[in-house]
Amino acid sequence: MTISSINQKKALSHIRICDFTGQLAGAGATRVLAAFGAEVIRIEDRLTEGSWDILRGQAPYVDDRVGNELGGAFNNHNIGKLGMSLNMRLPNAKEILTRLIKVSDVVTENFSAGVLDRWGFSYEEMKKIKPDIIYISNSGFGHSGPYSNFKTWGPIVQAVSGLTFQSGLPEMPPAGWGFSYMDHTGGYFMAIAILLAIYHKKITGEGQWVDMSCTDAGASLNGPVILDYTVNGRPLKREGSPNSNRSQHPIMSPHGIYKCQGEDNWIAISVRSDQEWHNLCSVMKNDEWLSNRSLDSKEGRVDSADQIDDVIESWTKGFNARELMDVLQAAGIPSAKVQTPPDRVDQDENTAAWELFPIAEHEEMGKVRVDGVPIKMSQTPPVIEKGAPLLGQHNKYVLEELLGYTSEEVKNFESEGVV
Amino acid sequence: MTNSENIGALNNLRVIELGTELGAWCGKLLADMGANVIKIEPLSGDKSRTYEPFYQDVNDTENSLFWWHYNTNKQSVTIDIETDHGQKLVQELVAQSDVVLDSYTPGYLDSLGLGYEQLKTQNDSIIFAAVSFFGQNMPYSSYQMTDLTAVAFGGPAWSCGYDDHSIPPVRGGGNQGYQTACHFAMIAIMTALLYRLESGEGQFIDVNMHAALNVTTEGSSYNYLVNGGIVQRQTGRHAGIRPSAGTQIPGPGGRYLQVGFPARTEEQWFSLLAWLEEEGVLDDIGDYLSPPSRQSLAAGDEKTQEQLHLVMNAISKMAAEKDPVELFREAQNRGFQWGIVNTPEDVMEDPHFNARGFVVSVDHPEMDSTFRYPGAPYKFEKGQWSIRRRAPFLGEDNKSVLVGRLNLSESDFKRLSEEGVI
Incomplete structure (x- = not known):
């Protein structure tokens, strides 16, 4: 409609x-x-x-x-x-x-x-x-x-x-x-x-x-975090927390904002499923990850989140964020450039x-x-x-x-x- | 005219919610104001039932605290909407409803015969609100997005982060992208309801989360729109065209004070100097006696910056020694618009939020427990906000809705359950 x-x-x-x-x-x-x-x-x-x-x-x-x-x-x-x-x-x-x-x-x-x-x-x-x-x-x-x-x-x-x-x-x-x-x-x-x-x-x-x-x-506006505290007794203020570029509700990995080529050029990437993880590995041509069984599950990726983020960033650094977004989107992976005001006001087709x-x-x-x-x-x-x-x-x-x-x-x- | 103190303003309203976590907050806003919101779930349960955190960290369909929060007061009816009979049940429910809230991927409900044009034939005054990442039939409608990627693409992340730009921009926490889209969905639905009261007409509403985030960026947008200015992110304060002085001051226990621009008027400025002298933390104010004006700050005046720096140092010294919450209250009692950086858990223990009734108790009778939940965003005298029931168990309301409301016979109900339709 x-x-x-x-x-x-x-x-x-x-x-x-x-x-x-x-x-x-x-x-x-x-x-x-x-x-x-x-x-x-x-x-x-x-x-x-x-x-x-x-x-x-x-x-x-x-x-x-x-x-x-x-x-x-x-x-x-x-x-x-x-x-x-x-x-x-x-x-x-x-x-x-x-x-x-x-x-x-x-x-x-x-x-x-x-x-x-x-x-x-x-x-x-x-x-x-x-x-x-x-x-x-x-x-x-x-x-x-x-x-x-x-x-x-x-x-x-x-x-x-x-x-x-x-x-x-x-x-x-x-x-x-x-x-x-x-x-x-x-x-x-x-x-x-x-x-x-x-x-x-x-x-x-x-x-x-x-x-x-x-x-x-x-x-x-802080619902799930508040319930984690009032119901489970787990405060948001704890070691390694908060980290608002990671996802806690639900937990995902990889999930972050990564450096791209050029000044202050960044891409956000979220992987919601094992399928999207495999797609990402394919786009990155990372055979080692593809064959690593321990990364096939969300739990395994979350345990290795820091290392995964480092490898992703060493890869994204070689690309322009907007172009990389197109490549990742074509592979069905949630991703987006951190758009600047001119990007989103004047260059954004949807807008x-x-x-x-x-x-x-x-x-x-x-x-x-x-x-x-x-x-x-x-x-x-x-x-x-x-x-x-x-x-x-x-x-x-x-x-x-x-x-x-x-x-x-x-x-x-x-x-x-x-x- | 009835006295309606304890009946929500939307008590007479029937809503059918179809979709994902993208629209869940809007459904809650409606339900907490009294609307009867039926969440149609797949038989395996809404996806957000698999979202962390879980009650006692046990992953179970009924344990997601994400689900608990976003679905208070809603009813759960499981229907496989990809079956003919399931579609018929949804159409029958819509025929008796006021609002459909759809947050599925654009086109999905149309493909099932459950889009606006099709449902309108069941109920010509239905208000159908579709919330999506990019709007219906838009250039980027097929993009895969999450809250993080939406907040990055839509603009808020550009303004948020640290002075050091080798550190990535930051997404504000708490799935605020989804919630922002839902605020506009709620505004649109209420507007459409008021129009319907006057005209009898329903309508189709298209809410675009990407657009909602674009217009929720304050100066990032209007500086660029007005004269091409581009703001740059700074630690703990507004992204600016020009760099500005820091405003977060650490205190004992790693708790931060947020002082903003510490004194806004001449009177406040002198009262701040007097307070700092009283505390013995202001070294030597020398020539610096005149308050920094907005104009001189905006112009980046050096003397003004130096003066502000001196005062901020004195505040830091004071903050290092005092209980941060007490200092926040003292500053406010002295008339300064300062804040304390609370954690969400601090809020739930704070006497002010408790005195206002923000902290509410919600019964979970099946667990013999009562838990504290975040409360009302607004205090109505009449037609009040309330949590009347915890989030529903999967399919909890199948019988009362399908048999009670749609008059399905007990035998049909049983047959549809066996066939996996409900």
């Missing part, structure tokens, strides 16, 4: 989100919902020009221009949203927010725990404004428990939740993730939580508060066929390629067209059309610095 039909139906066009999220852990959640047609009204601080979000105005930039509207990461994470500016310190702003909550399905935020309370918009207060409101908070440690006041960003979440430790080689410090995996993934969980809560409300009529802790979400990196139009940056959506849907495909909003770009639409203020009132809000 291939999805080819161009279809403009939007799955979530009936959903409006009053969105206080920022960075990637929050903005990434509402980004994907906007691609499916949700009306995401992203609120930014008028006084500090959106500096709640540390990425606003930060590098990378498309050209020599530098400025608050020109941040490349901010644009990437806020595709397709509407922009509203508000100074929550002023009383009129509270009136505006009250009206906005009344016409929204969901309020989202990923501040540290307690910010909305301080503005007077705790969940209890929001419920008074709209009894069935859905409120989704995504903070580092959630709103309960001894660490609820602690602050995080991606690498801290990864460290505390056990993900950083799992990523590394023996006798070495943790390698960690090299990026904010849990900002991405916290955003995915937050998007899932929003959709689940909307679904629950459609079925039962009930709104609610979902308290998401990004470290809980991160810790939930090109998927049209994974679409162009979005930003008011000031112009046409910029952004992360696309790895989902196709036959009836309601995701759509990416417009870049991130400018600060307050949609104030007039929100205030006049959605909230019913007159243009006179809106002018006053502007001159008072409310919006």
